[in-house]
Amino acid sequence: xxxxxxxxKSYGDYQAVADISFSAGKGEIVGFLxxxxxxxxxxxxxxxxxxxxxxxxxxxxxFDVVTQADEVRKRIGYLPENPPLYGEMKVxxxxxxxxxxxxxxxxxxxxxxxxxxxxCFVADVRNKLCNxxxxxxxxxxxxxxxxxxxxxxxxxxxxxxGLDPKQIIEIRKLIKSLGERHTVLLSTHILPEVSMVCDKxxxxxxxxxxxxxxxxQISRDKSLEQVFLESVSQDGSLxxxx
Amino acid sequence: xxxxxxICKRELLAFFVSPIAYFVITGFTLLVGFFFFNHLxxxxxxxxxxxxxxxxxxxxxxxxxxxxxxxxxxMVVILVFLIPLLTMRTIAEEKKKGTFELLIxxxxxxxxxxxxxxxxxxxxxxxMLSVNLIFPALLITYGDPEIPPIVSGFLGxxxxxxxxxxxxxxxxxxxxxxxxxxxxxMVTLLLIxxxxxxxxxxxxxxxxxxxxxSPVDQLQDLLRGIVTLKxxxxxxxxxxxxxxxxxxxxxxxxxx
Numbered sequence: 001x002x003x004x005x006x007x008x009k010s011y012g013d014y015q016a017v018a019d020i021s022f023s024a025g026k027g028e029i030v031g032f033l034x035x036x037x038x039x040x041x042x043x044x045x046x047x048x049x050x051x052x053x054x055x056x057x058x059x060x061x062x063f064d065v066v067t068q069a070d071e072v073r074k075r076i077g078y079l080p081e082n083p084p085l086y087g088e089m090k091v092x093x094x095x096x097x098x099x100x101x102x103x104x105x106x107x108x109x110x111x112x113x114x115x116x117x118x119x120c121f122v123a124d125v126r127n128k129l130c131n132x133x134x135x136x137x138x139x140x141x142x143x144x145x146x147x148x149x150x151x152x153x154x155x156x157x158x159x160x161x162g163l164d165p166k167q168i169i170e171i172r173k174l175i176k177s178l179g180e181r182h183t184v185l186l187s188t189h190i191l192p193e194v195s196m197v198c199d200k201x202x203x204x205x206x207x208x209x210x211x212x213x214x215x216x217q218i219s220r221d222k223s224l225e226q227v228f229l230e231s232v233s234q235d236g237s238l239x240x241x242x
Numbered sequence: 243x244x245x246x247x248x249i250c251k252r253e254l255l256a257f258f259v260s261p262i263a264y265f266v267i268t269g270f271t272l273l274v275g276f277f278f279f280n281h282l283x284x285x286x287x288x289x290x291x292x293x294x295x296x297x298x299x300x301x302x303x304x305x306x307x308x309x310x311x312x313x314x315x316x317m318v319v320i321l322v323f324l325i326p327l328l329t330m331r332t333i334a335e336e337k338k339k340g341t342f343e344l345l346i347x348x349x350x351x352x353x354x355x356x357x358x359x360x361x362x363x364x365x366x367x368x369x370m371l372s373v374n375l376i377f378p379a380l381l382i383t384y385g386d387p388e389i390p391p392i393v394s395g396f397l398g399x400x401x402x403x404x405x406x407x408x409x410x411x412x413x414x415x416x417x418x419x420x421x422x423x424x425x426x427x428m429v430t431l432l433l434i435x436x437x438x439x440x441x442x443x444x445x446x447x448x449x450x451x452x453x454x455x456s457p458v459d460q461l462q463d464l465l466r467g468i469v470t471l472k473x474x475x476x477x478x479x480x481x482x483x484x485x486x487x488x489x490x491x492x493x494x495x496x497x498x
Contacts, residue, residue, distance in 0.1 A: 048347045073349040084344035086252065088259045100248035101348050145344070 249358025408484025
């Protein structure tokens with residue numbers, strides 16, 4: 001579902017992502033881990049067809065993110081780090097708009113909007129303006145937006161940041177249930193989250209993949225935390241923290 | 243088409259839920275009302291004077307020329323300053339708030355975004371100008387102006403404001419800062435508005451070129467009731483140039 005081969009992105013001299021490769025199969029939930037500034041968001045933006053890669057290639061849902069970006073866009077749901085909400089719209093208006101631009105059939109829009117609102121626990125704020133939502137609700141409306149067109153691949157950039165513990169549990173449950181039918185790429189730096197929901201782990205540091213493998217295999221001998229700390233501290237920068 | 247309409251509807255909602263549209267429309271109408279009153283009292287003065295010196299049929303003050311043409315010409319100046327306030331947010335705001343990322347990664351083309359947004363601007367501007375038809379309507383009720391120049395002049399104003407809006411939107415698509423977008427559009431529109439100023443001193447072909455590029459010169463015929471292909475082409479080109487630049491700017495943003 002997701003195939004990344006040698007993906008790189010540089011801004012002038014600064015290399016944000018250097019030669020990243022990994023893959024995610026159908027129905028897999030992949031945890032995309034890394035310290036802040038490791039290049040997670042940049043990689044995700046390239047996969048979501050927002051940024052063009054400087055080098056390398058990637059296919060999402062079987063289509064190239066550069067040459068067949070339009071096909072990719074039809075098949076992904078993407079929640080950026082900051083939920084892209086229109087403050088002056090009510091939640092229900094916003095989700096209807098999303099359904100329209102994502103090409104949900106006209107006759108299905110109302111039903112589909114109700115469905116995703118139920119799924120993401122935002123039905124109770126349907127008539128609130130997006131501007132008036134709390135961080136947790138914003139995040140969930142953003143998630144509702146991402147799953148609107150029942151996409152094959154769902155890309156989530158830190159979906160549980162800013163949520164309270166109860167919401168985090170709910171969202172994780174939701175992500176887990178999404179993983180049954182969709183491929184989910186979940187960027188995060190919360191390790192227990194990965195242990196709980198992911199099938200596979202990709203750890204990046206300084207723009208490179210340092211660990212890739214099934215969760216069961218990686219955390220067989222040591223805890224995910226140890227693996228993470230060891231892999232990101234190879235260059236010594238995080239030894240102190242470890 | 244459906245996507246364009248969805249984007250347009252969302253923009254209209256943003257215009258009319260936030261008070262932007264109401265403030266701009268009210269402000270515009272107030273200003274136009276003020277100038278209408280001024281031109282009308284000037285006309286009344288002219289009538290009085292001509293009655294005193296009894297010109298009888300020769301050079302009688304003309305309601306169309308003095309009031310309608312005068313007010314329409316002033317409206318163009320007001321548009322130069324007000325339209326940037328409407329257009330500055332169109333794309334800059336999306337970039338700032340991150341919703342641009344949503345649009346770009348949705349199955350929506352850049353052209354659809356540009357056209358949807360332009361359509362919404364066009365609707366707001368046509369509503370705004372239509373509200374101001376109340377002034378010519380007053381003249382028609384209480385006086386006897388010629389109708390064709392009123393209609394063609396209105397058409398000219400609509401075309402001109404759409405051209406300005408298109409340029410304003412293009413500026414907005416180059417930045418994520420609304421204030422920068424507003425200031426740069428205002429300066430650009432003002433420059434376009436006064437572009438024919440150096441015509442006299444330039445002379446020759448250069449003078450013809452700057453005159454052709456001037457919306458004021460292009461509006462002249464339309465305000466007098468003469469609809470020419472030349473002026474229509476000019477305003478349509480202005481619109482197309484703005485849309486094209488917006489499209490290019492967003493496409494480039496996608497691939498920066």
